[in-house]
Amino acid sequence: MAEALTRLRNVTARYDGVTALETVDLNLPKGLITAFCGPNGSGKSTALRVMRGLHVPSMGTVEVAGRPLGDWMPRELAKSVAMLSQSPDAPPELTVQDLVRLGRFAHQRGFRGQRAEDRIACERALAATEMTHLAERPIGRLSGGQLQRAWIAMTIAQDAPNIFLDEPTNHLDVSHAFEVLELVKRLNRSEGRSFVLVLHDLNMAMRYADHIVLFDEAHVEAAGPTRTVLTERRISEVFGIGCKLIDIEGQDVPTVVLLPGQ
Amino acid sequence: MSRIVAPLRLAGLAACLAVLAVVATGLGSSALPLDRVTAALFGRGEAMDAVIVWTLRLPRVALAVLAGMALALAGALLQRVTRNPVAAPSILGITDGAAVGVVAFLWIFSDDANALAVSIHWQRLAAALGALVFAALVAVLALLDPQGLSPLRIILYGISLAALAKAAVTLMMILGPVYRAGQALTWLTGSVGAAHWHDVGTVAAGLIVATLILVMVGRRVRQLVLDPETAQATGVSVGRAQLLFLALTVVLTALAVSQVGAVGFVGLIAPHIARLIHGQFTGGYLAATAMIGGVLILGADTLARTLAPPVELPAGALTALVGAPLFLWLLLKERRTHG
Numbered sequence: 001m002a003e004a005l006t007r008l009r010n011v012t013a014r015y016d017g018v019t020a021l022e023t024v025d026l027n028l029p030k031g032l033i034t035a036f037c038g039p040n041g042s043g044k045s046t047a048l049r050v051m052r053g054l055h056v057p058s059m060g061t062v063e064v065a066g067r068p069l070g071d072w073m074p075r076e077l078a079k080s081v082a083m084l085s086q087s088p089d090a091p092p093e094l095t096v097q098d099l100v101r102l103g104r105f106a107h108q109r110g111f112r113g114q115r116a117e118d119r120i121a122c123e124r125a126l127a128a129t130e131m132t133h134l135a136e137r138p139i140g141r142l143s144g145g146q147l148q149r150a151w152i153a154m155t156i157a158q159d160a161p162n163i164f165l166d167e168p169t170n171h172l173d174v175s176h177a178f179e180v181l182e183l184v185k186r187l188n189r190s191e192g193r194s195f196v197l198v199l200h201d202l203n204m205a206m207r208y209a210d211h212i213v214l215f216d217e218a219h220v221e222a223a224g225p226t227r228t229v230l231t232e233r234r235i236s237e238v239f240g241i242g243c244k245l246i247d248i249e250g251q252d253v254p255t256v257v258l259l260p261g262q
Numbered sequence: 263m264s265r266i267v268a269p270l271r272l273a274g275l276a277a278c279l280a281v282l283a284v285v286a287t288g289l290g291s292s293a294l295p296l297d298r299v300t301a302a303l304f305g306r307g308e309a310m311d312a313v314i315v316w317t318l319r320l321p322r323v324a325l326a327v328l329a330g331m332a333l334a335l336a337g338a339l340l341q342r343v344t345r346n347p348v349a350a351p352s353i354l355g356i357t358d359g360a361a362v363g364v365v366a367f368l369w370i371f372s373d374d375a376n377a378l379a380v381s382i383h384w385q386r387l388a389a390a391l392g393a394l395v396f397a398a399l400v401a402v403l404a405l406l407d408p409q410g411l412s413p414l415r416i417i418l419y420g421i422s423l424a425a426l427a428k429a430a431v432t433l434m435m436i437l438g439p440v441y442r443a444g445q446a447l448t449w450l451t452g453s454v455g456a457a458h459w460h461d462v463g464t465v466a467a468g469l470i471v472a473t474l475i476l477v478m479v480g481r482r483v484r485q486l487v488l489d490p491e492t493a494q495a496t497g498v499s500v501g502r503a504q505l506l507f508l509a510l511t512v513v514l515t516a517l518a519v520s521q522v523g524a525v526g527f528v529g530l531i532a533p534h535i536a537r538l539i540h541g542q543f544t545g546g547y548l549a550a551t552a553m554i555g556g557v558l559i560l561g562a563d564t565l566a567r568t569l570a571p572p573v574e575l576p577a578g579a580l581t582a583l584v585g586a587p588l589f590l591w592l593l594l595k596e597r598r599t600h601g
Contacts, residue, residue: 054491078497089489091542098543105485106497158496 011060038215078106092140103157125157334555337529358427363392376441393516452525452578527585
């Protein structure tokens with residue numbers, strides 16, 4: 001198995017007494033695109049937040065790159081793992097450029113202003129998300145898709161080798177959703193960055209993820225290479241809905257067709 | 263572009279503040295023309311002018327400016343910590359705590375003839391003590407909180423204690439003699455009054471410490487415009503940063519209100535004006551806010567003592583008189599741009 005990006009050992013996490021993860025063991029491989037799939041409330045987002053140190057588990061241990069989470073200084077962790085949560089928020093009058101700059105916090109020291117490397121990282125992030133022409137625009141005047149790309153640009157500007165995105169295709173129409181996932185793929189293949197994404201759309205997961213973790217009722221139902229995890233039987237069981245995987249000519253991955261009532 | 267303009271704007275604000283300070287030093291019962299003020303300031307004036315400038319006017323001018331800066335900074339920090347643009351330092355219970363101190367002082371040290379038995383100067387210490395006691399109460403409650411330290415809970419404790427303090431002040435004012443009520447009311451509205459250099463020194467020392475801290479950790483202030491989870495993901499220890507800035511807000515507010523009373527609207531409106539003319543995401547936003555706070559209280563105090571001599575109006579009445587309509591205008595304008 002490849003080197004581990006994060007390891008959860010016997011992790012239980014709760015919100016106000018409600019168990020969101022129960023005694024979960026999980027190894028995530030480095031250098032891949034991993035997708036967390038599963039029904040609503042199955043523990044995907046909680047797992048992501050626990051892995052990034054944003055939610056403290058009530059039991060168990062979490063390791064990032066072989067070190068316990070508690071050993072990381074906040075800035076150091078931010079340089080290693082960037083994360084975009086499900087509904088990030090900033091004042092509407094903040095410009096795209098200023099938002100992206102906030103992603104550079106972990107790299108800046110003392111009271112020196114923006115350095116050349118900060119500027120370059122921001123410009124690259126804006127270019128990668130095709131937001132350069134909107135850099136001066138306040139985020140309150142962006143469309144849903146543009147706003148999501150602005151937040152992704154901030155996350156990329158953080159220049160972390162590992163990036164967690166919680167439902168990055170939320171609010172996006174089909175073509176923008178594909179654009180975001182193409183960007184993820186590009187950054188993974190060309191720069192070797194690891195991604196962990198929470199994805200609802202099983203076809204997107206099938207197409208873009210190398211590795212899948214399937215959650216169900218606060219447990220990990222299955223984890224492994226995409227094709228071995230996303231099978232007709234498993235999808236049917238976890239989502240409680242009929243499912244067929246159909247090969248379409250010219251497509252290198254099968255299409256997931258959900259069949260309600262079966 | 264903004265990299266060149268921002269320092270220019272800050273320099274412009276500083277110049278405004280300096281000019282206003284010189285003019286304010288000249289104005290008063292024996293008005294001094296500008297050349298005599300500047301001569302006295304640089305130690306070349308007549309002996310009488312020097313006394314008026316250095317002993318009577320300048321400490322009051324300096325105190326007004328510094329208290330304005332402290333209140334404005336407190337407001338800007340609190341607005342960032344709470345991510346709420348209408349948060350004002352008065353919600354933390356500090357101002358009302360200081361009011362309890364002042365009214366209790368007037369109660370205890372007034373004699374039967376309605377006169378104070380000790381120097382009115384001790385009123386400032388009483389205000390500081392009141393502010394400190396209430397800040398300590400809020401801190402103890404927050405530390406004992408079963409849900410753990412959180413800015414929202416601290417603010418809720420502040421609001422509850424402020425309500426308690428307000429009730430105590432009202433009762434003491436109604437039960438006490440008229441002199442006490444009048445004196446207390448002046449304080450509650452906020453007024454700079456006669457000042458000594460050591461009052462100026464106290465506020466200046468507090469501001470210098472706050473400035474040093476903000477220079478060291480100022481970037482975190484900007485980072486807090488993000489929601490806490492996102493800010494944390496960029497590498498900020500959000501909880502720790504919030505507590506530090508809340509503590510700074512408390513200290514700055516206590517320093518200011520113990521000197522100039524419960525001057526309203528400055529902590530609320532100075533950050534808004536700074537946002538409008540400088541931008542809240544531009545470097546130097548806190549410096550701009552502080553200078554605008556200085557201009558506001560100095561301007562209000564100067565008007566307060568020159569509008570209807572020999573009566574001195576409370577400066578706080580003027581900041582509210584100008585601040586409240588200005589705030590309404592800002593609110594209406596905001597709706598138009600975002601609607």
